[in-house]
Amino acid sequence: MKPASFAYHRPDTLAEAAELLGNLGDDAKVLAGGQSLVPMLNMRLTHFENLIDISRVDELCGIDLVDGAVRVGATTSHALVGLDDEVADSAPLLTMATPHIGHFQIRTRGTLGGAIAHADPAAEYAAVALALDAEMEATSSRGTRTVPAADFFTGLWENSLAADEILSAVRFPVWQGRCGYAVEEFARRHGDFAIAGAVVAVELDDSSRVARCGIGLLGLGSTPLRGTAAEDAVRGRAAAELDEDALDEIGRVAMDAIDDIPADLQGSATYRARVGSTMVARALTRALASARSQTRGS
Template structure:
């Protein structure tokens, strides 16, 4: 199939893009990398009279450390995020998540902002944004506003972005010392959408108690989710007193609408999800211990 006819626009600046978006209203759609939108248009699952291509706007391609946050501009390709030294140093969870995103062609063309704005339930960067308590920057002709990641995803492929807003950047907190991060997911083949997965960010205090924990879940709801029940249960606990299996069970216990489809039943996804959380927890704890050892020998 071919996409229905549409008008193509390619602004040179964010200001031009938001002006067009405000002018065309709901008849317009932002095109970033196009890795999700173009197939949907081709199969006529969706249609817009106007496509606004922001892929060549230079101000949307940037990675910058700003104090205790890392700001990643929305048009930054997955591949660049995955290779960037500042990302690896400041927000390792993004580096770990990148190889799970599709195949190298998708990572070369797709963008961080596009992946998060698309709000796919199995999106790795979206789950990482939730786990890290990231902040979404949205820009319109009315100005810029900030949206906590926890309130950004509202439904299947739906977000709290207003019709005239563009996602222009995501700010990720830098967690600092005694932190560990991990990503685990299960798919039929590498590059397929995950049946279930987890991103975990973990920080310990000097007495080995969990001072902070973020668990992002993918493939386990109509949106990317947080494992809030499990997070709350482990904060304040000594890390050695927490078992991986317990964390996996708690993370699934807080979910109320696990999907069932051709990939598996809700019960199957729940079992896989619990296993992915458990594996990610084990890896995150090991990462804290590894960072401690490396610091001693540095």
């Protein structure tokens, strides 16, 4: 199928894009990599009178280390994020999540900002943003504001951006000390959306107790979720006491705290909860092992 007709705009600067979006209002949609929007347009699941293509806006692409955070421009492709040395050193959870996103063609064309703004409940980068307490930069002709990841995802494919705002960058805080990271997800085939999954970051203190923990959940709600109940169950405990049985229980705690796990053709709510519990336990196991393997003071 082909999309319904629309007017195509390709601004050269962020200011021009923001002005266009402000002037065109609800009749306009921002187009980045197009890996989610274009199929929806082609299948006539949505329609906009105007598309504003920001893929050629140079200031929206790039990766920098700024004020203790990795700042990723919105139009930076998945492939560039996955290959970047600064990301691997400072925000390795992003590097680990990247290979789980679709196939290499999608990763080459798709963008980090587009994936996060799309707010799919099974989106890996969205889960990473929640786990690491990322901050979104929302830009309009009125200026730029910062939105915490915890406040960004508001519903299925919905976010808290105002109608005239563009997601211009995402800042991922750099964790210090003895940290470990892991991504676990289950899908029918590699490249499919996850039935359930978890991304985990942990930090151990000098006594090998969990000083900090961030858990993002995939495919288990109408939005990407944060596993705060599981984080609370881990925080402050000695890594050595978190054996297989303890982590299995924490996985169940994570699922018990979710009010409405979805059911669809991929599986029932009960099935998703069992898979989700296992993914949380496995990701915590790997993240804790990685953190414990590091020497104190590293």
